[in-house]
Amino acid sequence: MADPSSYRPKPGQIPDSPGVYKFRDEHRRVIYVGKAKNLRQRLANYFQDLAALHPRTRTMVTTAASVEWTVVSTEVEALQLEYSWIKEFDPRFNVKYRDDKSYPYLAVTLNEEFPRVQVMRGAKKKGVRYFGPYGHAWAIRETVDLMLRVFPVRTCSAGVFKNAARTGRPCLLGYIGKCSAPCVGRVTPEEHRELAGDFCDFMAGRTGTYIRRLEKDMMAAAEEMEYERAARLRDDVEALKRAMEKSAVVLADATDADLIAVAEDELEAAVQIFHVRGGRVRGQRGWVTDKVENVDTSGLVEHALQQLYGEETGDSVPKEVLVPALPEDPDAVSQWLAGRRGSHVSLRIPQRGDKKDLMATVQRNAQQALGLHKTKRASDLTTRSRALEEITEALDLDTAPLRIECFDISHLQGDDVVASMVVFEDGLARKSEYRRFQIKGFEGQDDVRSMHEVIGRRFKRYLQEKERTGEWEETPAPTGPVPAPQTAPAVPAGPAAQADGVDTIPGAGTASVPDTTPDPDPEPREDDGRPKRFAYPPQLVVVDGGQPQVAAAKRALDELGIDDIAVCGLAKRLEEVWLPEDDDPVVLPRSSEGLYLLQRVRDEAHRFAITYQRAKRAKRIRSSPLDAVVGLGETRKQALIKHFGSVKKLKRATIDEICEVPGIGRRTAESVAVALASAAPATPAVNTATGEIIEDDDGGSTT
Numbered sequence: 277m278a279d280p281s282s283y284r285p286k287p288g289q290i291p292d293s294p295g296v297y298k299f300r301d302e303h304r305r306v307i308y309v310g311k312a313k314n315l316r317q318r319l320a321n322y323f324q325d326l327a328a329l330h331p332r333t334r335t336m337v338t339t340a341a342s343v344e345w346t347v348v349s350t351e352v353e354a355l356q357l358e359y360s361w362i363k364e365f366d367p368r369f370n371v372k373y374r375d376d377k378s379y380p381y382l383a384v385t386l387n388e389e390f391p392r393v394q395v396m397r398g399a400k401k402k403g404v405r406y407f408g409p410y411g412h413a414w415a416i417r418e419t420v421d422l423m424l425r426v427f428p429v430r431t432c433s434a435g436v437f438k439n440a441a442r443t444g445r446p447c448l449l450g451y452i453g454k455c456s457a458p459c460v461g462r463v464t465p466e467e468h469r470e471l472a473g474d475f476c477d478f479m480a481g482r483t484g485t486y487i488r489r490l491e492k493d494m495m496a497a498a499e500e501m502e503y504e505r506a507a508r509l510r511d512d513v514e515a516l517k518r519a520m521e522k523s524a525v526v527l528a529d530a531t532d533a534d535l536i537a538v539a540e541d542e543l544e545a546a547v548q549i550f551h552v553r554g555g556r557v558r559g560q561r562g563w564v565t566d567k568v569e570n571v572d573t574s575g576l577v578e579h580a581l582q583q584l585y586g587e588e589t590g591d592s593v594p595k596e597v598l599v600p601a602l603p604e605d606p607d608a609v610s611q612w613l614a615g616r617r618g619s620h621v622s623l624r625i626p627q628r629g630d631k632k633d634l635m636a637t638v639q640r641n642a643q644q645a646l647g648l649h650k651t652k653r654a655s656d657l658t659t660r661s662r663a664l665e666e667i668t669e670a671l672d673l674d675t676a677p678l679r680i681e682c683f684d685i686s687h688l689q690g691d692d693v694v695a696s697m698v699v700f701e702d703g704l705a706r707k708s709e710y711r712r713f714q715i716k717g718f719e720g721q722d723d724v725r726s727m728h729e730v731i732g733r734r735f736k737r738y739l740q741e742k743e744r745t746g747e748w749e750e751t752p753a754p755t756g757p758v759p760a761p762q763t764a765p766a767v768p769a770g771p772a773a774q775a776d777g778v779d780t781i782p783g784a785g786t787a788s789v790p791d792t793t794p795d796p797d798p799e800p801r802e803d804d805g806r807p808k809r810f811a812y813p814p815q816l817v818v819v820d821g822g823q824p825q826v827a828a829a830k831r832a833l834d835e836l837g838i839d840d841i842a843v844c845g846l847a848k849r850l851e852e853v854w855l856p857e858d859d860d861p862v863v864l865p866r867s868s869e870g871l872y873l874l875q876r877v878r879d880e881a882h883r884f885a886i887t888y889q890r891a892k893r894a895k896r897i898r899s900s901p902l903d904a905v906v907g908l909g910e911t912r913k914q915a916l917i918k919h920f921g922s923v924k925k926l927k928r929a930t931i932d933e934i935c936e937v938p939g940i941g942r943r944t945a946e947s948v949a950v951a952l953a954s955a956a957p958a959t960p961a962v963n964t965a966t967g968e969i970i971e972d973d974d975g976g977s978t979t
Contacts, residue, residue, distance in 0.1 A: 280337045284323045290316040295347040296357045298365070299340035306365035308336050308569070311354040313605065315345050330570040331850055331863060336369045351608035352615065359582045371545075371565050371579045381559075382407040382416045384429070384476055389465055390437070390458045391472035393420055393429045406592070407479045407558060424454040425515045426486070427475040430468065431455065478516070480553060480591070487516055531555055533596035534584070535626075535635055538576050539642035542851050543567055543866060543875065546646035547580045550638050553594075562642070564649045566867065578603035585616050593617035598626050598635055650876065659869055660703030666870030667816070670862055671855065673842055677816035678702055682877040683734075683829070684820040685715075685726045686885035692893045693721065695730040696885035699814070700877050709812075712888045724824045731817070731832035738813055739836060813841060820878050822847040822854050822861075830856040846878045901927075904951045905944070912939050916948070927952040 295315045299308040312318035322329075322337050329337065348354050362370055383396035387403025395413050400406060420431065430437065432447055432455070440446050440459040450457035458468040478486055490513045497506035535550045544566055551559035563583070571579070577599045585593050593616045603609045606623055613621040626632040664676040680700045687693040699709035717729045817833075819825045826845035833841060844862075845854040851871060852861035864871035901923065902913050919937045920926040926934070926948070934945035 280323050280326070280340070283340070283342045285319070285343065287316065287320070290319055290345070291347055292316045293347045294349070294351050294354045295345050296354050296361060297343060297345040298361065298367075299336065299369075300342045300344070301339055302341040304342075306361070306367050307340055308367050308369040309358055309361045309365065311351075311358040313351055313354075315347070319343065319345070332369075332567070332570045332866060335866075336569070339369075351605055352611045355582070355608055355612045359586045362582070363586070369569050371567065371569055371571055371576065380413040380416060382420065382479065384472055386469075386472065386476075390430050390468050393431050393472075393475065400587070405476050407476075407553075421454075422515045423475065423478065424449070426490070426512045427471050427478065428454055428456040429472050429475050430458060432459075479558075487513060490516070531596060531631075532594045533598055533631075534594050535598045535631075535638045536577060536580055536584075537600055537635060537638035537642040538573055538580070539639065539646040540567070540573065540576065541646070541875070541879070542848070543872060544646065544649070545576050546642050546649060547576065548638050548642040548645055549580075549584065550634070550641075551594075552634075560641075562645050564645065573601040574603050577601055578609060581609060581613070585613060589616055590618060593621060595620070596622045596624075598624065598631060600625065600635070600639065660873070663703055663869035663873040666864070666868050667873065670853065670864055670868075670870060671816070671842060671844055673815070675815060677814070677842070679812060679814040680816045680818060680877055681734075681814040682818040682820070682881040683727060683730055684878070684881035684885040685723045685730070686882075686889040687721055688889065688893060692889055693726060694885060694889045694892060695726060696881050696888060697730070697734060698877065698881045698884055700873075700880075703873055705880060710884060712884065714892075723821065724828045727819055727821070727825045728828040728832045731819075731829045732835065735813075735833060735836050735838055735841075739838075813838075815842065817841055817843045818874060818877055818881075819843070819845045820848070820881055821845050822852070826854045826856055844874075846874050848878070851875065901952050902948065904954075905947045908944065908948065912937075912944075915939060923952070 292314050294311075294313050296309065296311045297315060297319060298306050301307050310318070322333065322343075326334050326338070346357065348357060380395050380397050381400075383394055384405040384407075385392045385394070385403070386405050387401070395416050396404070396406070424431070428449075431449065432440070436447060437459050440450075440457075444460055446455065446457040446460050446462075449455035450460070450462070456463045456468055456471060458465065463471070474486065490509050494506050494509035494513065497503075497509060531552060532554065533552045535552065537548050539546045539548075544564060546562060546564045548562040549560065550557055551561075563580075565576075565579075569575075581597070581599075581603070593613055595617075597613065602623070602625060610621055610623045613623060626635050664678070667673070668676045678701060682698050682700075683695060685693065685695050693715040695713040695715065697711040697713070699706045701709075711734070713730050713733065715726045715729060718725060817829060819829050822845055826843060829845075830843050833839070833843065843856055846852075847854060847861070851866075852863060853871075853874065854861050864874075902908060902916070915937055916926055916934070917923065920929060931942065931945045931949050934940055934948055935942055940948075
């Protein structure tokens with residue numbers, strides 16, 4: 277590992293001009309390329325105290341052995357040179373978007389004497405007009421098949437074209453009217469090129485002109501009683517409309533724009549692009565990248581723009597580019613894009629209307645792409661095995677953690693404090709084992725104390741199950757010092773020992789519901805052959821948090837006399853792994869599959885906890901005094917509210933009046949009256965604009 281001070285340039289040597297810099301390793305390989313408005317200020321950031329650097333930046337500067345720079349006159353030149361060097365040197369510490377497939381384009385070869393319409397993949401060629409990219413090649417062929425009725429452009433290969441010209445017979449498409457047959461001279465090269473130009477104009481979004489022209493010709497043919505020609509033109513119009521329907525209108529103002537969205541976590545990022553032409557989505561594509569450098573959303577957007585338009589010119593660069601965050605220097609990027617297009621390009625964040633709504637759709641696609649990528653990566657057996665091996669080695673475990681349990685605390689400003697427990701076995705989520713908890717030992721916000729309570733309750737239940745099944749053997753009392761208690765009865769029992777289980781887990785079916793009453797000394801039950809709740813111990817407990825949460829979890833296990841379960845914490849800010857009684861964290865390599873698995877476990881626990889917390893809060897907000905009436909279901913609640921109009925009016929009703937509601941007997945009416953009488957008075961509604969209490973129809977304030 278190199279010391280950055282060994283190759284740090286003297287401050288006076290670095291110019292304060294715009295430029296591009298390269299870090300090289302000891303073998304002179306370029307490992308990182310960056311640009312800066314002010315080279316002196318930017319490079320100084322890399323040579324500060326290593327402890328103050330982001331872990332990824334620290335890894336880069338300690339891998340490097342030298343730094344060099346090139347001064348340019350403008351920031352736009354710096355952007356272009358940075359892109360060129362990244363393409364040339366492929367530096368390992370730069371963000372590089374990778375794609376899992378080659379997207380097909382609809383291409384028109386305008387560089388040939390007789391332009392051809394075809395599906396193309398790979399690098400773009402000069403003189404070829406491209407439309408797309410499309411998700412599937414069959415989507416292109418369906419569109420082309422519909423449009424060849426109106427624009428019978430050549431689609432055959434060079435070999436077929438030459439053979440038809442030699443024999444004087446066109447191919448089948450020429451006979452059925454879906455090719456103008458330039459191979460046998462039915463049209464001149466100029467007429468065929470004009471057809472190809474019309475085809476390109478229609479694909480570029482200028483659709484209204486052709487449809488109106490065809491409809492006008494159709495009406496003229498009908499007036500002249502050329503009904504066959506009119507019918508053919510009618511079918512041509514329908515074909516073009518069907519081709520247009522394959523790409524729905526998303527922007528009513530016929531905008532030409534590209535929309536870019538980014539979904540990211542600490543390790544990876546996914547980028548999705550929608551290509552909108554003439555107000556219609558003409559193509560979609562996406563990439564996934566490892567975040568090998570310390571880069572935020574703005575930096576990811578800038579890299580995506582370079583990847584998209586670095587080799588594009590003319591109309592391939594749209595008039596408008598919509599992004600979720602502006603690059604660090606939006607003016608320079610806009611100028612660079614304008615240079616690629618040859619005219620002004622608007623680079624902005626959509627704030628309202630249809631464009632903002634469409635951006636939300638692109639963002640959802642990016643989130644799904646990132647989730648799908650993670651799922652594919654996690655489902656690989658070899659990858660999971662390597663992840664478990666790396667965790668075993670990094671945490672110095674005796675065996676691989678085949679069962680990992682992760683705990684997370686969730687609340688809203690100290691209210692509705694809950695916790696989650698998720699289980700991963702052999703690197704895969706086991707959702708039927710998920711559990712959720714309500715914090716019962718105290719009120720208020722204290723994540724450390726909450727973590728201690730939840731870990732204690734979970735493993736007390738484990739010890740109870742272990743004792744019930746007879747896995748422990750009674751041993752004579754030792755004559756020496758009394759060791760830490762090893763049996764469940766030594767654990768304090770009470771409400772804090774209860775676990776609130778999962779009723780239903782989305783996508784995972786129904787799980788068993790734990791008891792909701794204290795059970796400090798459970799009676800033996802007949803074994804039905806199914807695994808009991810909390811019966812299996814994990815090899816590793818992961819908590820969402822740093823040193824305080826880890827210490828609390830370890831203390832809870834020590835109080836129960838459990839010393840054979842490893843504990844660690846994953847701090848979200850820098851993805852550091854904390855171990856009990858260690859002052860320094862374990863920093864796994866960012867490319868580590870072990871770190872990736874721990875991150876997935878932690879994120880799943882967070883998702884499960886916050887879902888439960890939100891549901892609990894929503895249920896509390898929707899609660900009604902009628903909920904306290906035993907035996908009163910939703911149907912009869914609705915009948916009462918519908919009959920009286922509101923809970924307030926129901927509260928003022930007599931028992932006899934309540935009995936008038938269909939389905940409500942006198943005993944139920946008495947229970948309703950008692951419940952409403954004992955309920956706390958509702959807080960009056962206030963008009964936030966005027967401060968006045970809002971009154972209902974009968975003089976009372978509404979609630």
